[in-house]
Amino acid sequence: MTDRELEARLARAMADAAPDRLDDLLRVREGRRAPEGGGDNVTDIGEAQGRKRRSWRTLAAATAAALVLVLGGGGIFGWRYANAPDSLVAIDVNPSVQLTVSRNEKVLEAEALNADGAEIIDDMDLRGSGLNVAVNALIGSMVQHGYIDELRNSVLITVENSDEGKARALQDSLMADVEGLLAGNAVDAAVVGQTITTKDQELETLAAENNISEGKAALIQRIMAVDPTLKFETLAGLSITDLNLLAESKRADVTDMAVTGKASDKAYIGLERAGEIARAQLPGATLKKVEFDYDDGMVYEAELLLDGYEYELEIDAVTGAVLKWDWELDDDAPPPVSPSPSPKPVPGETAGPAPSTPPSVAPQPLPSPSTPTETPMPSPSERQYITEEAARALVLAEIPGAEFTEFKFERNDGRRIYKGEAVLERTEYEFKIDAATGEFIKWESERMDEDDWREHQEKQGGGPKDPSPSEYVGKKGAEDIVLAQLPGAQVGKIKLDKDDGRAVYEGKAWLNGWEYEFEIDAVSGEILDWDSEPMDD
Structure with a gap:
């Protein structure tokens, strides 16, 4: 009720309690009375005076009552204070419902934030009910509609209030109510509580765009803080049970949240x-x-x-x-410590001493496109690595007297290799050796120009040179390499790209309901990366 409406009602009450008797009083003063039934009787002055006293006593009583209504017990101002919006309470399971609550914990408005929330509220009018009554009604409806059970047992309670102490107390009270109610429905609940004391524009925007509460948006932000590869709009559609499991698995920071119980994983294999x-x-x-x-x-x-x-x-x-x-x-695998029994031949080159055999391409084992859960994954055929001394000996056997300017043992997209550079007679050699087999998987040579040669003499080293496009296997060659691994496959568009300074061919292929992604060294034809997954329906 507005102040104007209240004032009008008080005026009507006072008017009814003290009717206008001015004409009667004037007649009494003149010694006559208003005609009744056509007679000329004159009213006794004492009777008029008695009526006059009674009228003023009634007026005084009405005035006092109005003053009590306006001022007594806080009056309209106290009523308005007690019933003003004070807190926002969000309840999330997958349905999201938000309650606007007054200072005396009465529900002023109940709002469904998504379609599931609308199903839960249905035709319930929660306005004016106590907060605990409304929460019990909503949780009960979620149980009846199958949104909460032993498989999906998590509930998120979020209280927004600028008074942190009040928000925390209300959160704890509601969590206890929900936990007790679900225990009565034979649900071992996981109840998560959090408070929001300051407005966050980004949080409000994300919540509005995804039809969820700010509380659920805040929980999603906690998960994405440890795994930013996840997408907000995708997580917004998940239940609180799934988000709870993700937060636990990814060790999201929930130190300032209240958590009781454990999220159920009974819907999954575990x-x-x-x-x-x-x-x-x-x-x-x-x-x-x-x-x-x-x-x-x-x-x-x-x-x-x-x-x-x-x-x-x-x-x-x-x-x-x-x-x-x-x-x-494995990046943490140690370098080899035992010598290789016999070196391997060196692939062909264009400058310097000519090796005895042409380059060979030995792609890594590839996954089978059939029954992935029943077919064990392939593993590399050899896991005994040659030593660094043996690898150096392989190089020096082809270019005796060469000076090594770089030599490393490292991982190269699926295999352990020795990688290095060497210089002999103004020719620079770049090589890679498979550490398991001792085979050269890369061998390039280039005549150093004056500047490079001078830099090498000054620094005792020279930088590697990029191969020219004429040395690339070509897109057709890359396609042939893929088809050799997947006969009959459909190969998509192949593009030339750079990966860590190396020229590579990238593309996709499809066979028997599986999709393959590949990356091939543009010079050597080596398969550097190979991933597979079932195609979407």
Whole structure:
């Protein structure tokens, strides 16, 4: 009720309590009375005076009542203070509902933030009800509609209030109410509580754009802070149970949040089963870790180590199917310490002594496009590495007396190699040697110009030179390399690109419902990267 409406009502009450008797009083003063039924009787003055006293007593009583209404007990001002908007309370499961709450914890407005929230509120009118009554009604509706059960047991309570102490107290009270209510419905709940005390424009915008509460947006931000590869709009559609599992798996910072219970993973195969599936793909491997993740659906990511190689699998969290896998040399693997029994021949070159055999391309093992969950993953055929001394000897056998300007043992997209540069008689050689087989996988030579030769003499080293396009295998050659691995595949557009200063061919191929992505060295034809995954329906 507005002040104007209240004033009008008080005026009417006072008018009814003290009617206008001026004409009667004037007649009494003149010694006569208003005619009644046509008579000329005159009213006794005492009777008029008695009526006059009663009228003023009634007026005084009405005035006092009005003053009590306006001033007593805080009056309209106290009422307005107690019923002014004070807090925002958001309840998220997958339905998102927001309540505007007064200082005396009455619901002023209940708003559904998404379609699921509208289903939960339905035709309930929660305005004017106590906050705890409204929360119990909403949680009960979520249970009845199947949004909360033993598989999806997480609820997020967010309280917005500039008074941190009040927000925290209200949060704790609501969390206890929700936990008790769900326990009564045989749900072992995981209740998460947080408070927001200052306005955040970015948070408001994200929440509005994705039809979620600011509380859910804040939880998503915590997850993305540790994994920025995830997309906000994708996570916005997940339930609080899934977000809760992701936050736990990725160790998101929730130190300022209140958490009771544990998010249920009963809808999924679980970490233990995911680990068993991963180990079955690589018998004898060491399981490094398994974690819950999201990649176009809920998945488990597993990492395993075997003989110096690191394998990564992506497992469907519902079915247990292996969706993707990849492998590479372990960065932490130690360099070889035992000598190789016999050096390998050097591939051909264009300058300097000519090796006895042409270059060979030995691509890494590729995944099978069939039954990925039943076929064990291939592993490299050799894992005993030659020593650095043996690798140097291979080079010096072809260019005796050469001076090494660079020599490294490192990982090169799926294999351990020795990489280096050497100079002999103003010719610069660049090479790569497979550390497992002793084979040269790259051998290039170039005559040094005067500036390079002078720089080499001054610094005792020279920089590598980029090969010319005439030395590239070409796009057709790259396609032939792919088809040699996947006969009958459809090869998409291949493009020439640079990767860490190296010319490469990149592209995609499709075969039997699988999609392959590849990267091929433009000079040597070596397959540098190869990934596969099932094609989307």
